Amino acid sequence: MRNIFLAIAGLALFAASCKKSDYALPTPSTKLQNQAIKRTLGPNIVGQVIEFAYAGAILKGKLTSFQADANIAGAAGTYMENQSYYTAQTGADVGVPVGDLSVTKATNTMVTFNVDTNAATLRYYYVIPEEARGKTVTITFTAKSADGESVSTVMGPYTVAKMDMKLNMKLTDNNAMYISIGDSTVYNATDAAAHAGSIDLVYLYRNLTTSAFGHALVSPAADPMYLPGVTLPTGVNRSTKELKAFNLQDHNLAPTEQYGGIFIDDIDLQTIDLSKSPNYAINLKADAGVWCQTADGKYNAYIFFNSVGTGTATVSMKRYKLK
Amino acid sequence: MKRNLSIAIAAVLLLSTWACSKNIPVDGDGLLITTRRECSVSSFELLGTDFVSVRVGAAVIDTVAQTVTCTVQFGTDLRNLYPQFSLAQDCTLNPKITGLTDFSDLAHPRQWTVISGDRQIKKTYTVTLTVQPR
Numbered sequence: 028m029r030n031i032f033l034a035i036a037g038l039a040l041f042a043a044s045c046k047k048s049d050y051a052l053p054t055p056s057t058k059l060q061n062q063a064i065k066r067t068l069g070p071n072i073v074g075q076v077i078e079f080a081y082a083g084a085i086l087k088g089k090l091t092s093f094q095a096d097a098n099i100a101g102a103a104g105t106y107m108e109n110q111s112y113y114t115a116q117t118g119a120d121v122g123v124p125v126g127d128l129s130v131t132k133a134t135n136t137m138v139t140f141n142v143d144t145n146a147a148t149l150r151y152y153y154v155i156p157e158e159a160r161g162k163t164v165t166i167t168f169t170a171k172s173a174d175g176e177s178v179s180t181v182m183g184p185y186t187v188a189k190m191d192m193k194l195n196m197k198l199t200d201n202n203a204m205y206i207s208i209g210d211s212t213v214y215n216a217t218d219a220a221a222h223a224g225s226i227d228l229v230y231l232y233r234n235l236t237t238s239a240f241g242h243a244l245v246s247p248a249a250d251p252m253y254l255p256g257v258t259l260p261t262g263v264n265r266s267t268k269e270l271k272a273f274n275l276q277d278h279n280l281a282p283t284e285q286y287g288g289i290f291i292d293d294i295d296l297q298t299i300d301l302s303k304s305p306n307y308a309i310n311l312k313a314d315a316g317v318w319c320q321t322a323d324g325k326y327n328a329y330i331f332f333n334s335v336g337t338g339t340a341t342v343s344m345k346r347y348k349l350k
Numbered sequence: 351m352k353r354n355l356s357i358a359i360a361a362v363l364l365l366s367t368w369a370c371s372k373n374i375p376v377d378g379d380g381l382l383i384t385t386r387r388e389c390s391v392s393s394f395e396l397l398g399t400d401f402v403s404v405r406v407g408a409a410v411i412d413t414v415a416q417t418v419t420c421t422v423q424f425g426t427d428l429r430n431l432y433p434q435f436s437l438a439q440d441c442t443l444n445p446k447i448t449g450l451t452d453f454s455d456l457a458h459p460r461q462w463t464v465i466s467g468d469r470q471i472k473k474t475y476t477v478t479l480t481v482q483p484r
Contacts, residue, residue: 238424238484252484253425271427273400303450304399309425315400 059085059176063168066150069278069290070188073160074102077153079182081107083170084146092126094137095151096167098184102156105131107138111147125149159187188293190347192279198230200338205229205263206244208321208328208346216260223262227321228269228330231257232338239310242335244269244317246306253307268301269308270318272329277316280331280343296327296347311335325350377469381442386467388438391475394418395434398427399450406482418477424484428454433477440467453479 066078083090095107107129110122125147126140138149153166163184171177193211197203205219206212206228219226229247233240233255245253248266276284277291301320308317316331328346335341375383394409409420422428430450435443444463453460459478465471 235484238482240424240484243425255484270430271398271400273402303429305427305429307425310423 055086057086059083059170059172059178061168061170061178061180063166063180063182065182065185068288070190070292071155071164071185072188072190072192072279073155073157074192075155075279076104077155077164077185079151079153079166079168080112080148081151081168081170081180082146082148083178085172085176086145088176089143089145089173090125090140090147090170091173092137092139092171093147093149094135094169094171095153096169097134097136097153098165099156099159099162100134101131101136102154104152104154105136106152107136108150108152109138111144111149155187160191161189162187190293190296190345192343192345194280194282194343195333196342196344198340198342200230200232204231205260206330208267208319208326208344211344211346219263220260223260223264226260226263227265227267227319229254229257229259229263230340231255232340234337241309242311242332242340243307243309244311244319244330245309246322248322249305249307253309265322266306267322268304268306268320270299270301270304271308271311272316272318273312274314275316275329275331276314277329277331277345280329280345281333291329291345293347296329296345297349299327301327311340377442379442382440382467383469384440384467386438386440387471389441389464389466389471389473390438391418391435391464392438393436394420394477396420396422396479397432397434399430401432404431416473416475418475419480420477421480421482424482426481428452428456428479428481433460435462435464437464438466441465442469453477456481 061083063079063081066080071077081093083093109124109126109128111125112120112122115121125142125144126138129136129138163186165183167179167181169177169179196213198213203213203215205214205226207222207225208227209225214222226247228244230244232242246267247259247263277289299318301318311332313332313335316329319328326346326348328344330342330344333341333343377383390413391411396404398404404422404426406421406423409418411418429452431453433447433451442465444465459476461474461476463472463474
């Protein structure tokens with residue numbers, strides 16, 4: 028009897044597993060709908076922009092406004108586009124004006140629509156303020172329609188990096204050659220003497236026939252053989268630990284280049300071990316980089332060589348304050 | 351019936367055990383021990399922390415004297431180098447290279463032992479570095 032019951036149950040299961048349910052087209056919602064994506068990649072750095080695309084649509088009726096509310100007010104330059112973009116066949120983004128220029132008041136940025144449209148995608152550019160350093164940022168997007176309906180989407184929280192960044196510092200051999208990581212500045216000899224206690228590195232270029240010296244970042248306290256022909260200003264004597272890298276092409280430090288998605292983040296600058304590193308780096312080229320730690324252990328930094336000339340170099344730096 | 355089933359299971363287990371017990375010798379690292387008796391270094395490379403070669407010219411390998419002599423660029427950070435050996439087929443190297451290696455004590459060159467494929471022949475190579483003058 029028990030066996031018969033099991034056999035029937037098995038047959039029923041078999042029959043049920045073969046039954047196909049008819050596919051039905053999903054019914055579009057008549058309510059106001061919205062969606063947002065974050066367009067920027069990599070760490071969120073103070074002074075940089077986080078870009079979002081915010082879309083809203085309603086089946087019947089029209090949109091009246093889009094707004095973004097940040098938990099920390101964006102820095103100057105925060106705005107929402109008043110154009111809705113679509114991608115042309117050429118692949119180019121084409122903007123169609125749909126509203127007035129955005130108005131930003133404290134944490135709120137709003138675009139009021141001035142055309143009759145029931146769907147739009149607007150871009151929102153949040154400039155990360157100093158206040159957000161090391162904190163998290165959350166953006167709440169809200170769309171409103173003419174019938175009084177509203178809908179919201181929360182994006183984040185996004186952690187804002189503690190590090191900071193200085194791009195395109197111009198170095199010139201025998202002139203602007205004294206780098207202060209603490210000040211994020213390059214000094215000439217006169218100014219370096221006035222900031223002697225904060226000079227971490229000396230840039231020099233030597234075209235030697237006997238060895239590959241080339242472009243170099245050398246600590247003032249390094250063996251003088253790595254500072255040929257350099258007379259240091261009085262008091263410039265710090266020893267910075269340095270570790271050479273190559274092809275570590277951080278996308279933030281070289282934004283105009285078509286490099287891959289490599290980003291140096293807080294964690295990299297926190298954990299890089301420079302305890303066994305020397306206090307000089309010579310024979311540096313374009314796309315080379317140098318991890319550094321200041322003599323007082325206050326900063327870890329990564330200095331990237333964007334380009335080099337004869338006796339000149341353009342470098343960019345990410346810097347993390349350790350203590 | 352039950353007895354036959356037990357016999358069948360036992361037979362299958364026995365067969366599978368026998369099928370898995372191949373008589374292939376491997377060393378402690380799971381590498382195949384072969385019959386090859388060649389025991390030499392065929393090429394040598396030295397990389398800096400940026401994974402760029404620091405050699406000036408090719409390394410000189412003397413398989414009779416069992417030495418590797420290499421000149422490195424002026425300014426090379428001798429404490430942080432990645433050595434790379436190419437060995438004769440099936441050889442192993444001892445000690446293993448697991449990361450950055452310190453070559454800064456130029457008076458006491460580093461040594462590595464090459465072990466042949468049959469693990470019977472061992473040859474110790476001395477790696478001597480010379481820093482290019484400025």
